[in-house]
Amino acid sequence: MPIHERSLVESERVLKKERLVIDGIDVSGDWNLIILPRTVEDYDLDFAKEIMESPDGKTIQQCYQCSYCTASCPVHNYWDDRYNPRHFIYLARLGMVDELQKRVDVMWRCVSCHKCTHRCPKGVLVEDVLKVILRVMYKRGLIGDYPSKKFDQFFTENVLEYGRIEDGELLFGWMEKQGYKIKKDPILRKPIPFFSDIPKWLKDMVSKPIKEGNISFIMLNAKHMLFHPRTKEWNKFKQVLRKVMEEEGALAKGG
Ligand code: SF4
Ligand code: SF4
Numbered sequence: 001m002p003i004h005e006r007s008l009v010e011s012e013r014v015l016k017k018e019r020l021v022i023d024g025i026d027v028s029g030d031w032n033l034i035i036l037p038r039t040v041e042d043y044d045l046d047f048a049k050e051i052m053e054s055p056d057g058k059t060i061q062q063c064y065q066c067s068y069c070t071a072s073c074p075v076h077n078y079w080d081d082r083y084n085p086r087h088f089i090y091l092a093r094l095g096m097v098d099e100l101q102k103r104v105d106v107m108w109r110c111v112s113c114h115k116c117t118h119r120c121p122k123g124v125l126v127e128d129v130l131k132v133i134l135r136v137m138y139k140r141g142l143i144g145d146y147p148s149k150k151f152d153q154f155f156t157e158n159v160l161e162y163g164r165i166e167d168g169e170l171l172f173g174w175m176e177k178q179g180y181k182i183k184k185d186p187i188l189r190k191p192i193p194f195f196s197d198i199p200k201w202l203k204d205m206v207s208k209p210i211k212e213g214n215i216s217f218i219m220l221n222a223k224h225m226l227f228h229p230r231t232k233e234w235n236k237f238k239q240v241l242r243k244v245m246e247e248e249g250a251l252a253k254g255g
Helices: 047-054 058-062 070-074 075-076 087-092 097-101 115-119 124-139 149-163 167-177 200-211 215-229 233-249
Strands: none
Touching: 047 058, 047 087, 047 233, 058 087, 058 124, 070 075, 070 087, 070 115, 075 200, 097 149, 115 124, 115 233, 149 167, 149 200, 149 233, 200 215
């Protein structure tokens, strides 16, 4: 299978002469570029099988390596080109666990924007698959806790509680966990942003709709903060979901 991204090829395997003329024909630069083959001996096909057997991971089989996901990924394009969803899928399917392990310092960086999944022409649930890859590696003791795990757990608990993403609860709850002093009203215990010790960007974000007089946005957010509209029958569904997630190792037991 061809490797399209040059950054993935070790520099010692790339042969290129800046100036080369053969039989009077100028083949300088990229015209004479050769990538030396490599031999891969360590495959762990049980690793790929475990991913495919997971409900979230089975669409990995549909990938045909077009790289739309990587081309769409903001982490790859604006942060670090070592974060490459197509490549992680490629390595996972071949069971090249050692190669994945070399990249664990960037593999947790997904920001869950779902652009990859949206753009994938083969219906691969890319973000879910990437999470399963990390989960299987974690279960096998191949990686430790990744830096964003605490936030992921907090996010999951928040969604499990309400059946939806509650932006205000999530944002201010997380800030509080990080040590920011969040001022709350004495009755409902809801955050009061302007009297809280929070970063400037957050104050600006909260004050923007007020400055712009965006009344409907303010009312909608205030309603959500005060009443937490819940998904119908959520409490029953929540118990089932929690049990499945605990069994899958995606949630700490009794959490
Ligand atoms: S966009 Fe889909 S098919 Fe293409 S490389 Fe990514 S996961 Fe595979
Ligand atoms: S969901 Fe993650 S992997 Fe997919 S495009 Fe967004 S940041 Fe990249």
